[in-house]
Amino acid sequence: MDELSLDYDHTELGGDFGGLDDPNFRAMNPHGKVPVIDDGGTVVWESHAILRYLASRYGEGIVWSADPREQSFSDRWMDWSLSRLQPDFMDLFWGYYRTPEPKRNWDFIKDAQQRCADDFVLLDTHLAGQPFLAGETFTVGDVPAGTALFRYFSLEIEYPDVPNVRAWYARLQERPGYRAHVMLPFDDMKGKETF
Numbered sequence: 795m796d797e798l799s800l801d802y803d804h805t806e807l808g809g810d811f812g813g814l815d816d817p818n819f820r821a822m823n824p825h826g827k828v829p830v831i832d833d834g835g836t837v838v839w840e841s842h843a844i845l846r847y848l849a850s851r852y853g854e855g856i857v858w859s860a861d862p863r864e865q866s867f868s869d870r871w872m873d874w875s876l877s878r879l880q881p882d883f884m885d886l887f888w889g890y891y892r893t894p895e896p897k898r899n900w901d902f903i904k905d906a907q908q909r910c911a912d913d914f915v916l917l918d919t920h921l922a923g924q925p926f927l928a929g930e931t932f933t934v935g936d937v938p939a940g941t942a943l944f945r946y947f948s949l950e951i952e953y954p955d956v957p958n959v960r961a962w963y964a965r966l967q968e969r970p971g972y973r974a975h976v977m978l979p980f981d982d983m984k985g986k987e988t989f
């Protein structure tokens with residue numbers, strides 16, 4: 795929403811904030827998960843559905859293209875993030891960072907770390923020829939994979955050599971929305987196995 799200069803009110807729910815089981819919230823999202831948006835009565839849940847809704851409704855020519863071919867360059871990376879990168883990174887993040895040290899399963903962690911490395915090497919090859927995932931400019935397609943970078947590169951683990959991903963990460967960090975909403979401290983999650 796910051797990328798699109800939209801005004802909004804943000805209510806924190808879940809984790810220490812609670813509220814996910816409140817009937818009013820469940821009426822908005824029966825799954826009881828965040829994020830959820832309410833855009834003048836249009837309620838949308840699932841983060842990628844929210845991204846597509848906002849981008850197509852308010853971001854045409856900014857982060858979204860009405861041309862299906864052009865939009866597909868962005869879209870494929872959103873779906874790849876959902877089906878591949880995010881599950882791999884969640885395995886690493888939960889297996890390593892969110893599991894207390896004595897309980898860590900190192901075979902699982904090493905496997906997840908390797909899968910993430912493979913994912914980022916693949917991204918690195920793609921980004922060798924262009925600054926953003928869909929081409930020359932930032933689009934909605936950069937958001938899902940881009941948001942994983944902050945936590946991944948904050949873990950202080952062994953990383954593959956991915957200069958193009960790091961350059962893309964540096965470009966994202968120049969964006970105020972990324973700094974304000976993605977680069978948030980997460981130390982309180984270390985060794986915390988519950989939401």
Ligand SMILES: N[C@@H](CCC(=O)N[C@@H](CS)C(=O)NCC(=O)O)C(=O)O
Binds near residue numbers: 809826839841
């Ligand atoms: N696939 C969903 C995942 C939603 C989800 O798992 N949200 C988490 C936070 S990232 C949540 O609400 N956790 C609180 C809980 O389950 O208590 C999406 O992308 O929106």
